[in-house]
Amino acid sequence: MAKEKKSSDKEDKSKKKNTSLRLDSKTLKALKLRAIEEETSVQRIIETLVEDYLKKT
Structure with a gap:
């Protein structure tokens, strides 16, 4: 059963950038x-x- 995604989830993803560690x-x-x-x-x-x-900082 797939989780429902809120529209805010899609908006958050569009604001995120990739990095690696x-x-x-x-x-x-x-x-x-x-x-x-x-x-x-x-x-x-x-x-x-x-x-x-x-x-904290």
Whole structure:
């Protein structure tokens, strides 16, 4: 069953830019597993971490 996407989801994607990063393979695997467990994505986890970091500084 596919999730319904809100129109704001499409707007958010159009504002986003790509970047890349290199992670140790064990770290990336653990991150992917955590994303699956939390029913989210690696992208969303990293985005949340970065946003929280930027709020602190």
